[in-house]
Amino acid sequence: MAPTTTKQWKLRQKPHGMPVLEGSEQTFELTTTTLNEPQDGEVLVQTVYLSNDPAQRSWISPSVDPDRAYLPPLQPGDTMRALGIGSVIESRDDKLEVGSLVVGRMGWSEYSVHPAQNLVMLDPPEGLRETHFLGGLGxxxxxxxxxxxxxxxxxxxxxxxxxxxxxxxxxxxxxxxxxxxxxxxxxxxxxxxxxxxxxxxxxxxxxxxxxxxxxxxxxxxxxxxxxxxxxxxxxxxxxxxxxxxxxxxxxxxxxxxxxxxxxxxxxxxxxxxxxxxxxxxxxxxxxxxxxxxxxxxxxxxxxxxxAGNLVLRDDNETIVDTVFEDIPKTWALLFTGGNTGKLLTRLVEANNT
Ligand SMILES: NC(=O)c1ccc[n+]([C@@H]2O[C@H](COP(=O)([O-])OP(=O)(O)OC[C@H]3O[C@@H](n4cnc5c(N)ncnc54)[C@H](OP(=O)(O)O)[C@@H]3O)[C@@H](O)[C@H]2O)c1
Structure with missing residues (x-):
């Protein structure tokens, strides 16, 4: 049965200093939201990996002038914006089959519905992990x-x-x-x-x-x-x-x-x-x-x-197995130098960490 709701991390308040991960002043809040059913040309996707980017911090900054921002800043109540890799679990599109891996704007959301045209299907050559398409190849x-x-x-x-x-x-x-x-x-x-x-x-x-x-x-x-x-x-x-x-x-x-x-x-x-x-x-x-x-x-x-001119190995990525509830904590590693190469979140069930 396809899910009808999804967990999401939303912006609660814009932080002036380091994002606050716990307590009454926390920057993000965990919510459960109803999912729309996919319509013709749309697919339902389960998030598998999330890209962690320092730029996400600028999107939630209280000091960014929206008229000078390169993307609209997020407002309290918005789902945290993030690129990711997801697996198609329901499809109403001819080209994207169930089981396809896709790159797109997953956001900090367990599941999400997308027009298929907004997603890029992944088909990595042998020897290249799909996650590099959020990193060195993304x-x-x-x-x-x-x-x-x-x-x-x-x-x-x-x-x-x-x-x-x-x-x-x-x-x-x-x-x-x-x-x-x-x-x-x-x-x-x-x-x-x-x-x-x-x-x-x-x-x-x-x-x-x-x-x-x-x-x-x-x-x-x-x-x-x-x-x-x-x-x-x-x-x-x-x-x-x-x-x-x-x-x-x-x-x-x-x-x-x-x-x-x-x-x-x-x-x-x-x-x-x-x-x-x-x-x-x-x-x-x-x-x-x-x-x-x-x-x-x-x-x-x-x-x-x-041709052997670029190195794209496991050590070009820091992949952190993360339960959905800990997404902000993994993202914050960016600001303590916790990554070598690309910092990625791999979403896992609680007993798989
Ligand atoms: N203009 C664009 O289009 C564009 C596109 C992508 C990224 N960017 C920018 O490029 C930069 C790198 O992005 P990325 O995705 O590759 O991230 P990243 O470098 O993989 O991760 C952030 C790194 O910044 C360093 N850092 C964290 N806090 C710091 C601090 N207080 N002082 C000095 N260094 C600190 C850490 O490395 P160390 O352990 O080595 O300090 C950390 O690993 C970011 O500023 C991002 O906003 C710009």
Whole structure:
């Protein structure tokens, strides 16, 4: 029997600091909601994995001006917005059969009804876990690729410093910069923006990652970074200066996670005058502007993986088995550095944790 209700996590109140997970001030509340029956062209989906993204914090921030937001901010009472992978359990669509795995906006909801056209069916090649389509082959991969190509316009001789290099986006930035764009092993790529292949190994791009533990740093180096520095090391500033004696051409940070939970005392960049003195350019970027290219970039990255140029293994993901009631707790690991690579929630029954 198809379910007629679903558990959901809704926004209860917008947090000024770290989201509150328990008690009278809690940020989210667990509810049970009636499910609509799927109509023609719709499917009923059971959520299997949830994507955890720092951007979700910005959607529930009290300080975001809706007129300047890239997506409408959530309001109290709204179901928490989240991408996920689900399994079709009832279908009134010709193309999506029961049992199909799909990517879509599942939200923090156990079950949800979707027009089939809003979902992307998953059919991973052998050897690739489906979850990578929320990580390196999903929006984080698209973000990394397009930001490097269209915004940074990375050159193979650049020195690039990558922030949050052990995270979902950062670990793809490191790999794509170094192994797809930087070293020019691209002759097999038919994608129209791909750079010309080159035959010289000289003047390779230099890539310095930044991450929050020594272990993460060694992993980032295993992905291709020439060096990765721990920003929690007391010598970080001098270590970074030593690695970038001639300065860097690019500093890659497409978000500001350290400020997301600090609505009151927003810290952020203090030395902006150096943008003037160093004649720098700062450019913003939002991946949704490039969503039309998701499929071609995913296909390109799959080809690079097949050719051995990209690493997409189990250690590129942190998958946390989670009962529905603990979804906010797993998500909050993003803000304590609890993930290496993409942080994913796998929904399990209580006795399976
Ligand atoms: N512009 C776009 O289109 C776009 C698209 C996707 C993501 N983003 C942004 O890119 C950034 C990375 O996203 P992601 O999905 O790849 O997340 P992620 O890097 O996989 O996860 C967040 C990481 O941030 C670091 N962190 C957490 N709290 C911090 C703090 N207070 N100070 C410094 N570092 C902290 C932690 O790594 P450490 O342990 O290494 O500190 C943590 O693992 C986010 O800011 C996100 O908003 C932007």
């Amino acid at each position: 929006l984080p991969g698209l973000t990394a690729y397009y930001a490097l190509k269209e915004i940074v316009e990375l050159k193979k001789t650049d020195t690039i410093v990558v922030s949050a290099a052990a995270g979902a986006v950062g670990s793809m930035v490191v790999q794509i910069a170094k192994k797809v764009l930087g070293c020019g092993r691209v002759s097999s790529i038919s994608y129209s923006h791909a750079p010309d292949a080159h035959d010289s190994d000289a003047d390779f791009l230099q890539l310095i990652g930044i991450a929050g533990t020594e272990e993460k740093c060694r992993w980032v180096e295993s992905l291709g970074a020439d060096k990765c520095l721990n920003y929690k090391d007391s010598h970080f500033a001098e270590n970074l200066a030593a690695e970038t004696e001639d300065f860097a051409d690019v500093y890659f940070a497409c978000g500001m996670t350290s400020t997301y939970n600090d609505v009151v005392n927003q810290t952020g960049i203090k030395n902006l005058f150096e943008v003037v003195t160093m004649r720098l350019k700062m450019l913003g970027f939002i991946n949704i502007d490039y969503l039309d290219h998701q499929k071609e970039v995913t296909d390109l990255l799959v080809r690079e993986w097949s």
